[in-house]
Amino acid sequence: MPFEIPWTDDPPDVRPRNSLQFWWGLRARWKPNQWVLTMLVEEHEIVVGVQDLIGAEFAVTRQVATGSWLGKAYQGRGIGKEMRAAILHLAFAGLGAQRATSEAFEDNAASLAVSRALGYVENGDDIKVSTGRPRRAIRLVLHREVWQKNRRDDILIRGLEPCVSKFGVAGVDF
């Protein structure tokens, strides 16, 4: 259970409704200065997980955060790294972000490894509550210059132009 909200503790008959209500709520609350983009991750047309991109006062801060999960059967096969690289490309190349942050509990080796592999560096820690227990979370940050050095040329952004204002930014270097 690597999250602050104990999603996976819900019984199987309740979990789909709770998940949908969460996603609908995010869409209903979307504002150009406060948004959470929840992108579907597919492998061979099978839904395997979700990659979020989070912006708070993005037009001013030019900072994004990310969150993600993959179904258990799809973990540990390189998809987590690919989906984070993809969302970072959207943030930096598509939306003009200057920094991206991430956070994971200290025992979440996979999430921390994804961040480190993509050039994030540690940026302090925090104590969070997870299922009633204190747990140490490690904060990470990826700066635009580092992303730029490792920039990929095989990731395509489609359909952003008509909705870019929804992210609170005007012109972007696509």
Ligand SMILES: CC(C)(COP(=O)(O)OP(=O)(O)OC[C@H]1O[C@@H](n2cnc3c(N)ncnc32)[C@H](O)[C@@H]1OP(=O)(O)O)[C@@H](O)C(=O)NCCC(=O)NCCS
């Ligand atoms: C975190 C998560 C999205 C990572 O995706 P993934 O597909 O499992 O990870 P990848 O296969 O892309 O691996 C990326 C890196 O992590 C390493 N890694 C993967 N699983 C690992 C594990 N259990 N222990 C140590 N390292 C691990 C890989 O070796 C790889 O490192 P490298 O690039 O240096 O070779 C996925 O594991 C997941 O959904 N976990 C549960 C939910 C979660 O923890 N979400 C994040 C909350 S902060």
